[in-house]
Amino acid sequence: MDDHTNTGTPVSGAKISTRVYPAGTLNMLSREEVARLSDATEEVGEVLRQCALAVLNSGEQGDDAESMLRAYEDFRIQVHQVNRGMRIDLENAPACAFVDGKMIRGIRELLSAVVRDIVYFHTEIGPNPYFDLAMPEGITNTVFEILRNARLLNAQREPNLVVCWGGHSISGEEYDYTKEVGYQLGLRGRDICTGCGPGAMKGPMKGATIGHAKQRTLPGHYVGVSEPGIIAAEAPNPIVNELVILPDIEKRLEAFVRLGHGIVVFPGGVGTAEEILFMLGILLNPANREAPFPLIFSGPEAARGYFEEIDRFIGLTLGDRARELYRIVIDDPVAVAREMTRGIDQVREWRVHINDAFYFNWLLDIQPSFQQPFEPSHAAMRSLEISRELQPHQLAANLRRAFSGIVSGNVKPQGVRAIREHGPFEIRGEADIMEALDQLLRRFVAQNRMKLPGGAAYEPCYRIVS
Structure with a gap:
């Protein structure tokens, strides 16, 4: 009332x-x-x-x-x-x-x-004190408790939650494609989880509602996962019917991978690159080598170059092992849905085999470098170690932090203020990695994937230093 x-x-x-x-x-x-x-x-x-x-x-x-x-x-x-x-x-x-x-x-x-x-x-x-946020177990318990308190965990539900990542400001063609993938997933009874905003976060939910309606599987579950630093720039879209807000970006990302049974990545910008590196860094951890986790990159034909650039950057920085962890599917929503369905079936069999819960991936090993909050100050960005002397999953963690800093400088109020007051962040590292990073970011700018609020011409909030 x-x-x-x-x-x-x-x-x-x-x-x-x-x-x-x-x-x-x-x-x-x-x-x-x-x-x-x-x-x-x-x-x-x-x-x-x-x-x-x-x-x-x-x-x-x-x-x-x-x-x-x-x-x-x-x-x-x-x-x-x-x-x-x-x-x-x-x-x-x-x-x-x-x-x-x-x-x-x-x-x-x-x-x-x-x-x-x-x-x-x-x-x-x-x-x-039970939730010791200095320890990995305490952080995971915190994520679990927040999700449970939000009533997002259901022990009776079969594995079927597909996480969809992608940009909030994408082309009309890319948006229509995300809707078609969502529709095909909905026809196959899959629920959708996204970052809750517009663009590639809204499209899959919108498509899935039609698929669910046709199969009479309503009400569908359209889960939005956000955090205070980003929700103002990416407000929940109207289809979200289960919203949860985690305290920071790291816990938000952990919630995605603990909740989800597979991930589809659509075209996006630096935020999407951050999410990709988070997921790859976890899967590259030797402790997670045996765990199945379907990961698909997909978009319309016009996005082929975007994913080729992402694939090239991953190969150069993290190696061929990282490239084996995902599949790129171009302009084929049916193939995406079928591949994801097969992958989730494997996840179910694996969870049964190792006696892990369907509703929360307890046994996935997430290292502290992916869990501890990263505050992207100028000093913190400048001191990031980006080198092949690191293990691939450790390099992925620091690259993820670099992209997180750029997201903050682009759209988060506190990051925008820091750039306005002190100038762009400096990102330092090995010359060839910095060259690849610079090329990738320039490609994002050229493709209008680094739009600033209000439509202003993009002025980088970062400076690459090799």
Whole structure:
């Protein structure tokens, strides 16, 4: 039930002040739990405010987080304990989240997920010594607990979750292709998990809804996995019906690979390259050599050159062993869906054989270099070791961090401010690796995969130094 102070048809830039009651996983809490949530909202106020604003603004075009935050700098959110449990008070919220003065049901659910995840981490996990965030086991337990609290883990569900990675700003042809792949996956009963935003994160979900409808397998599961640093630039798309927000990019990436049973990578930019290197670095770890994990790179014919460039870069930096870990499928959505279905069948057989859970990949070994948060300061970026003297999975970890820094400098508010104040990040390493990295990034720029918010001409936030 909603109690609004404003009604009418939303117009661009209009704002609404309102009171709403939670939906989804926050609709049944004890009075003590509500009290803790209410008390913690002041501690996490700005993070909660920004994430709540992002989901209230979901469905609107644009990826300029700073511009959105400026437009709604007077937006406020408060959580109160009331007789019915919990009430969320919103002041000057985007009117696009409402229809005839009533909050859209899906956005109300996403807003409840924001409160649940942001506050839960600070009240239940942060103070609890069981979740030792300095140790690999503690980090994995943290990821598990956040996903369980979000009710994303279902022991009765067969392996069928396909993670789809790709850019939030892609061409119309590439977007249509992601929809067709999603449709073919939906026809085969596969659920979809993405980074929850637009572009290659929305397309597979949109296609899968049609496939699920045709097979009468509704409701489908459309899982969005985000983190506070990126959600403002990649607000959840309207199809996401299960949202979870992890504390940082590393835990977000771990959630993808622990939850998912296979991954399809569509064309994207530096964020997609970061995700690829994260996955390859894990699979290159000798401890994971036997574990099946289907990984497919795919796009329309127009994206062939993009994947050839990615493949060449991987071969040069990580070697032929890394290139054996994925398959490139061009312009064939049916082949992607069939290959993924075969791969997930193998995952199921493997999990049964080693007695691992279907709903969470406990036995996948993820090294601390992929788990510990990387803060992309100028000093941290400059000191990254990028050399073939490292083991391939260790080199993948540092390359992943380099791409993470570029993502921050491009779109994350704190990274954009750091570049504005101190100039571009420096990335140093072996000459031929730096040359390959520079070539890859130039290719991204030429293909408009390094767009800046607002459509401004791209000015690199990095400088390559060999």
